[in-house]
Amino acid sequence: xAQLTMIQAxxxxxxxxxxxxxxxxxxxxDVGLNGGVFRATEGLQAKHxxxxxxxxxxAESGIGGLAIGLALEKYRPIPEIQFFGFVFEVMDSxxxxxARTRYRLGGTRHMPxxxxxxxxxxxHTPELHSDNxxxxxxxxxxxxxxxxxxxxxxxxxxxxxxxxxxxxxxxxHMKLYRSFREEVPEGYYTVPLDKANVSLEGNDITIVTxxxxxxxxxxxxxxxKAEGISVEVIDLRTVQPLDINTIVKSVEKTGRLVxxxxxxxxxxVGAAVMAEIAERAILNxxxxxxxxxxxxxxxxxxxxxxxxxxxxxxIIAKVKxxxxxx
Amino acid sequence: MAKVKSFNPLDFAKxxxxxxxxxxxxQILDETGKIVNEDLVPDLKDEELVxxxxxxxxxxxxxDRSTTLARQGxxxxxxxxxxxxxxxxxxxxxxxKGDILFPGYRDIPQLVQHGLPLHKAFLWSRGxxxxxxxxxxxxxxxxxxxxxxxxxxxxxxxxxxxKRGKKQVAFTYTGDGGSSQGDFYEGINYAGAFKAPVxxxxxxxxxxxxxxxxLQTAAKTLGQKAVAAGIPGVIVDGMDPLxxxxxxxxxxxxxxxxxxxxxxxxxxxxxxxxSLSGDDPKRxxxxxxxxxWDNKDPLIRFRIYLTEKGLWDEAKETxxxxxxxxxxxxxxxxxxxxxxxxxxxxxxNMFEVPxxxxxxxxxxxxxKEGK
Numbered sequence: 001x002a003q004l005t006m007i008q009a010x011x012x013x014x015x016x017x018x019x020x021x022x023x024x025x026x027x028x029x030d031v032g033l034n035g036g037v038f039r040a041t042e043g044l045q046a047k048h049x050x051x052x053x054x055x056x057x058x059a060e061s062g063i064g065g066l067a068i069g070l071a072l073e074k075y076r077p078i079p080e081i082q083f084f085g086f087v088f089e090v091m092d093s094x095x096x097x098x099a100r101t102r103y104r105l106g107g108t109r110h111m112p113x114x115x116x117x118x119x120x121x122x123x124h125t126p127e128l129h130s131d132n133x134x135x136x137x138x139x140x141x142x143x144x145x146x147x148x149x150x151x152x153x154x155x156x157x158x159x160x161x162x163x164x165x166x167x168x169x170x171x172x173h174m175k176l177y178r179s180f181r182e183e184v185p186e187g188y189y190t191v192p193l194d195k196a197n198v199s200l201e202g203n204d205i206t207i208v209t210x211x212x213x214x215x216x217x218x219x220x221x222x223x224x225k226a227e228g229i230s231v232e233v234i235d236l237r238t239v240q241p242l243d244i245n246t247i248v249k250s251v252e253k254t255g256r257l258v259x260x261x262x263x264x265x266x267x268x269v270g271a272a273v274m275a276e277i278a279e280r281a282i283l284n285x286x287x288x289x290x291x292x293x294x295x296x297x298x299x300x301x302x303x304x305x306x307x308x309x310x311x312x313x314x315i316i317a318k319v320k321x322x323x324x325x326x
Numbered sequence: 327m328a329k330v331k332s333f334n335p336l337d338f339a340k341x342x343x344x345x346x347x348x349x350x351x352x353q354i355l356d357e358t359g360k361i362v363n364e365d366l367v368p369d370l371k372d373e374e375l376v377x378x379x380x381x382x383x384x385x386x387x388x389x390d391r392s393t394t395l396a397r398q399g400x401x402x403x404x405x406x407x408x409x410x411x412x413x414x415x416x417x418x419x420x421x422x423k424g425d426i427l428f429p430g431y432r433d434i435p436q437l438v439q440h441g442l443p444l445h446k447a448f449l450w451s452r453g454x455x456x457x458x459x460x461x462x463x464x465x466x467x468x469x470x471x472x473x474x475x476x477x478x479x480x481x482x483x484x485x486x487x488x489k490r491g492k493k494q495v496a497f498t499y500t501g502d503g504g505s506s507q508g509d510f511y512e513g514i515n516y517a518g519a520f521k522a523p524v525x526x527x528x529x530x531x532x533x534x535x536x537x538x539x540x541l542q543t544a545a546k547t548l549g550q551k552a553v554a555a556g557i558p559g560v561i562v563d564g565m566d567p568l569x570x571x572x573x574x575x576x577x578x579x580x581x582x583x584x585x586x587x588x589x590x591x592x593x594x595x596x597x598x599x600x601s602l603s604g605d606d607p608k609r610x611x612x613x614x615x616x617x618x619w620d621n622k623d624p625l626i627r628f629r630i631y632l633t634e635k636g637l638w639d640e641a642k643e644t645x646x647x648x649x650x651x652x653x654x655x656x657x658x659x660x661x662x663x664x665x666x667x668x669x670x671x672x673x674x675n676m677f678e679v680p681x682x683x684x685x686x687x688x689x690x691x692x693x694k695e696g697k
Contacts (some may be wrong), residue, residue: 051489057519062478062512069482072426072467073490092509097475104468106459107675142676165678194681241681 003181009151010040010116010172013158014078016188018048021076024162026053028063028080037082038118038177060086064093067113071098076112078162084119084171085128085299087136098167099142110165114158120173120212120262121294121309124302130174131299132261134211135268137169138240144168144193145240149214151182153237156191164193173212196243198250202232205323206250208273209260210236213292213310217260220315229323239269244276251281256322258290260315265293287325290318345553346546351561351593354568357622359630361568368572376637378419378567379628380646382411385435386625387650388444389598392451395658396602402452405432406598412624413529413564413594414499415439420574421497421525426483427466428476428498432529432596436499440466444653445660455671456664465494473500474507477526481513484522484587495523495581503534505551506542514589518555521586525577528591529564535600536610549591557587564592565622568631595619668695 004012017024026041032055035042045053056063060081067077081087087094098111121130137145146161146168148154154172161168199214200221207217214235221231232250236242251257257277259270274289292310300308334340356362370378389408396404407414410432418436421427427440434447441464450457450468458468470476480498487494504510505528517524528548532539545551552559558580562573570592577588597619599605632638670691673684680688 057512057515059512059515061509062481062516065475065478065480065509065513066482066485066516069479069484069496070486070489072479072483073486075486075489092472092475093478096472097479102678103672103675104455104458106455106671108459110678144677194679241683244683 001183001185004151004184005178005181006148006151006154006172007038007040007177009155009184010158011042011044012184013155013162014041014044015047017078017159017162018044018052020188023074023076024052024078025070025075026078026080027056027066029058029082030055031080036080038174040116040172041080060089061093064090064097067115068093068098068101068111071111071113072109076162078114078116081115081117083125083129084117084133085131087117087133094137094143094167094169095140099140102166103142111167112162112165113167114161114164114170115168116158116170116172118174118177119171120175121299121305122175122212124305125174126302132263132268132294134169134171134239135263138269138272139267142167143240144238145171146193146238147171147173147211148237149173149176149199149211149235151184153191153197153235155184156189157193157237159188160190160193163190168193171211175212176215179215191237194238194241194243196246197235197237198232198246199235200231200233202230202254204230204254205256205258205319206232206234206247206254207258207260207315207319208234208236208247208270210239210269211262213260213262216310216312217315220312220319223312223316224319229319231319236269240272242272242276244280247273247277248281251277252284255284255286257285258292258315258318258322260292260310261294262310263294264296265291266296268293287322290322292318345550349547349550349559349561351563352569352573353563353566354572355566355627355631357565357627359627359634366569366572368568368575370571372635372637375632375635378416378571379632379638381415381419381439382567382625382628383643383646384650385411385415387647388435388654391651391654393598393602400658401448403431403601403603404451405601406596407432407435409595409597409619409623410529410531410564411435412567412570412628413527413592416567416570417527417574417590417592419571420578421495423463424465424492424494425578426480426487426494426496428480428483428496429466429469430473430476430499430501430504431469431471432501433469433499437466437469440464442466444657448657448661449664452661454664455667473504474509474513476500477504477507477513478509478516480524480526481517481520481522481587484517484524484581485520488520488522493582495525495578497525497527497578499527499529501534502528502530502532502539502542502548503537504528505548506534511551511554514552514555514557514587517587518557521584523581523584524587525574525581526587526589528589529594530591531594531596532615533596533600533607533610535605538610547591549589552589555589557589559589559591561591561593564594565624565627567624567628595622670695
């Protein structure tokens, strides 16, 4: 098995998908010769041809419309939105069109579209590039929102998303792209959608998180372990719809919960997890649910990112507070 | 070369005029039923001419009957079509069943002619999912409500047809208001860049609800928007069925031959309100505007033309109207028989593989529906 970065795992998954099914098409801004601004599609046009991997005009709504039209012609589009901050330009196509097609047509048509996009903070992008807009997507019935936290999952979840006959918004945290390597099997495999992963088993408290914050939570857990606090870390992987069973099971065991998200506090995935636990497992709770999130401002100016983004220390402090509650 | 020398790139007025000048309006059959452009008369057989007129009459009758049904509360949303019969049915006449139709909310007549059973059109109007469940061989999407969305989708479908090597096109309709949407430009630009076989229609009926065409853009015509996408643009007398057919046929041929898309602006009019949901056109149109367009009625001019050719008479018209009335009655009856919709079915149609939270909700609603 090779040691791959997350972006290498993603490229490998796309290569395999193109190989396995001639109906798969990759398109977007600069995905061809240039291999995408992060090189996620590097070499794929040369290998699979300009008919399968191609650049589009720089217009996101056009990319969304193209995906829908191609899906109606029984293709399996894998469009790339260059940065997820640009998603507002294509909201109608994603939320009002592809997400509702199966419902609207009484279950008679598929929309097997996997929209890939880099997102997340901490890499010093210009304005309107980073942002954590997964909550906006999660709010839209008919979409799956998938966010991997490591190379192995990235490859398996991407292949599962591409195989899926419903639209998937597949978000790749930019800070995870090249920050570490992991063993990734060569060939084809999938990691199931809609299933959370217990990244770390523990008994005292449950942390539910996803994306880059899984890394921070794991680092925090190691330090907390040294202080005698046993943390269970759940990586949602699919942030919408939620794998409620896995979360409830863990909370039933630990009796304490902290949700961690990089996105602003005011809405989003963490709030949904808290609401579900309040509804389904409140009597198992020995303490209030804790939340670690970014403040409710617009995504910060680059030089202030470090202060703005939630991190390991924030998680440690919140976990200690919840554990200490009596 | 002298011409090039005299061109002054800073003569803005001249530049605008020169663009306006290359978009004349195509007309073949004038308001009195006379051929005014012999060279462009389409090669349609007598029975095809009769069939086209019959479809236009059918559409007018459908409009009139639907208006009554809507006023009786027996339909839901209804956008009148009277006045647009040539723009809608004579354009559609140039396409075949394999071509993919992306209609707007007013384009129900083309959808039915493309293969949508009439009772399903009524069910769509009423807000029943059965109205969106299409027969296998119907190459169309349900009517689009967001007025630019179908334009980018048609570009995608056109690219798909090209990639599959199919000798078919996608064709799509929006209105003068729709041509102001960003998606309109993205769609024609994408199709142009990819040389996708798509025919785009702007049915310019003068008003986007109450907003007049003059407020949509500073451009003198909507057809000239094609210039920015580098594709052909044509303006047609949308009340002239022969011109509508001839231009549409030429556009389809051009697209199928691999040349890419065509944009067609049809100059037409809706004789009625925007929809029957409260719009009163007298608030924003004066009587002169109604009278002017009444005189351009596509049915009148086509009827004169066919009658003079000996292809049409009053008896034929009466028989056709009776047949249409019966067809509409039967369709209403069928629509009335549609089963009550279930929320549990809606939930089942959210995903191919239901998620556990959706499954819970299905169970909840099935229990409620079973009571």
